[in-house]
Amino acid sequence: MIEASVREAFLGGLADQLGRDITLFDTVGTSVIGRDGRAGTGSATCYWVGRHAVVWCDPALEESLASLTSDTVATTDEVEGVMTSLGLTPLGAAIMHGLGAPVADPGPAPSPYEGRSLTIADVDLVRAFTSRCDPSDVEDVLLDDLDDFDEAGMRVAVDPTLGPDHIVAYASAMDWGWNATFADIAVLVHRDHRRRGLARWVVHATTAALLTEGRIPLYRHDVDNLGSAAVARSIGFRPLVTLAGYRRAD
Numbered sequence: 001m002i003e004a005s006v007r008e009a010f011l012g013g014l015a016d017q018l019g020r021d022i023t024l025f026d027t028v029g030t031s032v033i034g035r036d037g038r039a040g041t042g043s044a045t046c047y048w049v050g051r052h053a054v055v056w057c058d059p060a061l062e063e064s065l066a067s068l069t070s071d072t073v074a075t076t077d078e079v080e081g082v083m084t085s086l087g088l089t090p091l092g093a094a095i096m097h098g099l100g101a102p103v104a105d106p107g108p109a110p111s112p113y114e115g116r117s118l119t120i121a122d123v124d125l126v127r128a129f130t131s132r133c134d135p136s137d138v139e140d141v142l143l144d145d146l147d148d149f150d151e152a153g154m155r156v157a158v159d160p161t162l163g164p165d166h167i168v169a170y171a172s173a174m175d176w177g178w179n180a181t182f183a184d185i186a187v188l189v190h191r192d193h194r195r196r197g198l199a200r201w202v203v204h205a206t207t208a209a210l211l212t213e214g215r216i217p218l219y220r221h222d223v224d225n226l227g228s229a230a231v232a233r234s235i236g237f238r239p240l241v242t243l244a245g246y247r248r249a250d
Contacts, residue, residue, distance in 0.1 A: 003098075010098055010179075013179045018056055019033065024054070026052075028073065029069075029071045030070045034062030039060070040058065042088070042247055042250075044088065044246045044247075045057075046074070046079045047241050048073070048242040052073065080244070083246040087249060089249050090244065093244035095241075098216065098218055098238065099216070103236050110157075110197040110198060110201060112161065113168065113193075115202075125165050130188070138188065141186035141187065152173045152175075152213070153173050153206040156170045156171075157193075157201060168190045170202060171188075171206040173185045182215070185219045187206075203231055217237070219235075219237050
């Protein structure tokens, strides 16, 4: 199980954002909550926490989504059905994991690769790496705009046969929205170097770095990505919430 203190801190922050008490997540049911912070976005996110589902949305959508409110937990299909009927486009569903306990040293990167740590000053190396990756993969991990590069715990694997700075796998973390103690890890591996243990190594190395800095690592992946789920479990991450996002097609 996830450490109780990590779970309480994460869900407490989520409850504050929703304008509710954390005890909401101890009840059975589905809530629809419009918040000013979502005003004008035309977006909605559903969080499944234990036995409760919370739809956090643009206030303009609250009345239209009210049919989801219930004393039972709405399924993913039920939520998606209502969202699409209103013209909202699914953005995907993910599982968010957390970890607060120490982890073992990641050791060296898988041979023949070499592990390195980066700083903000190395943004040009990251830019060179992302230019070699699929643009959609780069966008998925929010590395498509490096003008405001401010990542933490950066760890990479390089292929020395291609050059001392030739990055082939990358992981780093960004502050989590409502609590900067939490750090949301992103990982990107070049398609020519996948299935070689590099994703696990860079995520493990970044996780260890964040814990050393007193941060609480978060790691999320698509619900159907069994490989990423295995990476999370092997390092020690445990599920916190499942979430799905929706927005207007425009």
